[in-house]
Amino acid sequence: MTDEQKKKLEQKLWDIANTLRGKMNADEFRDYILGFIFYKYLSERLYIYANSILSTDGLDFAEVDEATDDGKAILEAVAEASIDELGYFLKPSELFSAVAKRGSKPGNFIIEDLARILNNVERSTMGTESEDDFDDLFSDMDLTSNKLGRTEEAKNTLIAKVLTHLDEIDFELEKQDSDVLGDAYEYLIGQFASGAGKKAGEFYTPQEVSTILARIVTTGKTRIKNVYDPTCGSGSLLLRVAKEVEVGDFNGQEMNRTTYNLARMNMILHGVHYRNFDLKQEDTLEHPQHADKRFEAVVANPPFSAKWSANPLLLNDDRYSQYGRLAPASKADFAFVQHMLHQLDDNGTMAVILPHGVLFRGAAEGHIREYIIKERNWLDAVIGLPANIFYGTSIPTCILVFKKCREHPEDILFVDASTCFEKAKNQNYLRVEDIAKIVDTFRGRAVEERFSHRASLAEVAENDYNLNIPRYVDTFEPEEPIDLAKVASELKANATGMAELDAQIAGFCEELGIEVPV
Known part of the structure; x- marks a missing residue:
């Protein structure tokens, strides 16, 4: 066709x-x-x-x-x-x-x-x-x-x-x-x-963003054993990974019953055999259904800054115990990160979409962020995306990439792709060339002025483990120097022109017999 x-x-x-x-x-x-x-x-x-x-x-x-x-x-x-x-x-x-x-x-x-x-x-x-x-x-x-x-x-x-x-x-x-x-x-x-407004984020990740995540977690591979999405929505992100490489098994969890049905249908419609996918309907943070499994690729677009129980008993849970802190009840972003890292296999790659707040918020989130970088060195890259590219929200977002066995453990790649988009009627979207530039920069760990930077672990530590992208990628565009002599010449020319105009106005007023305006 x-x-x-x-x-x-x-x-x-x-x-x-x-x-x-x-x-x-x-x-x-x-x-x-x-x-x-x-x-x-x-x-x-x-x-x-x-x-x-x-x-x-x-x-x-x-x-x-x-x-x-x-x-x-x-x-x-x-x-x-x-x-x-x-x-x-x-x-x-x-x-x-x-x-x-x-x-x-x-x-x-x-x-x-x-x-x-x-x-x-x-x-x-x-x-x-x-x-x-x-x-x-x-x-x-x-x-x-x-x-x-x-x-x-x-x-x-x-x-x-x-x-x-x-x-x-x-x-x-x-x-x-x-x-x-x-x-x-x-x-x-x-x-x-x-057309679904805010609810759209519950079941669908824009195809362009899914493509970036899929290409990141499959870098250097032609086949992966399994892929996992703890907030799988309609399953589109899982299936996008299969567009890049051969996938053995698909695994996911989704809390919303309707969306869970959509995901299972989507799997079957894409020819995924029922023995090769394992999707569950439950609250991932409270009742994980794949806790005993480890995955070669982990991808997710969790609900941004969602509320969760933050029950102190969860500090005994293997997913959270090593950090000594839980994500705040008002913002579950790092709870999803901790859960996903627990599921990530040693040879795997994880890519997750999150709001920018996870990069710099303090308290428990700052503690967790520091532990991941300082004690584990699992953070591989931070990629800032443009604003207004997701359905139902206009906020700018970022992709955090994690690996437990990093090829480049000496630094963290920062990418500012906030200007990589084209405006549409209601929202912005990533073009083919934008996707290629982001993925190529990640894969080659390329450094480009005002776009990407490899920050040493010492540099990140100096910033108190604050990952706010402008701290590492200088996007400041210097203004062109002002030619004062040229400006003075233009002002002088303008003054001469104004004097001639004033004289013309005075002549007209005299002919009309009226007072010249001051």
Whole structure:
């Protein structure tokens, strides 16, 4: 599929999404449209897989008679193989295209049918390896909601219309190397994020920023064993790492149930096998679900300066005990850093997006910052990003990069990329050249006047472990020297000109017989 065809697909999906827009807010119609797309994907993927099994017998899965003994035997065999390989199963009558065709005929009500089918997808996984990955996956799609229509007929009409439009789109799943649908899904998530205001930060990191983090944590590698995001949102940051290198396993945790569902769908839509991702729904700081694991790549865009319990009992937790201090209850930024460092493997790289306050705030945060640098020497780089590049907030942010075994333990790289952006209508965005410059500077640890600096550990210590970027990267632009002789000459010329003008005004006043203004 060409770039133009891909853009047309993305636009078509967005147009279908807007069919629901007049009925509900962005968050709500996002959950419906992405859920329907995911259901279509599951159906088409299963249909292709089932036909690959039945091809030797010359059978088409969609035409298997579910009522006959032979048909039941065939479906039982396909179900067993499908659940093992794909993690779920659907009957021929439950396939997306079959439901869409039934819904397109006047008088056919499909809402109850559709609700039962989505429930059956989850039920087919019960007691299997994939149960956790499909559990309550469609829980945010309330097909009885009055937001879909005031009457059952209106709801049915709207849903049938959306399914019919989606059924006309070929997702090209039979093409092994095609990730068209996955990319289109990411596009839609990004579109919803751009209109979701402050809430967008809960589930989506702008693609350009994700790319920087992904390239940083994969520097010098073509494959990594695993990647982890403790605040994984819709999973876009985890999947972005897989755009750079081959990834063995994806791991993440997300507190918001709706966003957690979105992340699991996103994984499956991008072709990540259910055995290769382990996403959990829980509060990462209070109830970590991967505490016994260590990861080669750790990435995150945690909620900025979020509140947390800061319970003193957590000082006995291995994640925090060595520091002797907890992050303040009003700002959990360093609590996430401490948690992530605990999960980071010795050969790994960690990159996390944080507000600038973490660079210079004192008290407990200053203590933790000093311990990380002075006692552990884990901080590898500080990269300042432009303001207004995240959805829902205009504050400037930074990327902190950590390694437990640093290639350059004698200094810390500081990068001021605050001017690397282009203005858009509502916010700034990083261009391709901006991303390349930031990543290349990090990888080469290049020093450039007014852009980057390698600060020795002694220099950082002299600054009392304050990491405020202007302390290390001088961005001051000296003003051009003033030519006083030229200025005096211009003032003299202006004075002469004013005298001539005054004389002209006096002449006009005399002709008019009025007093000359002073």
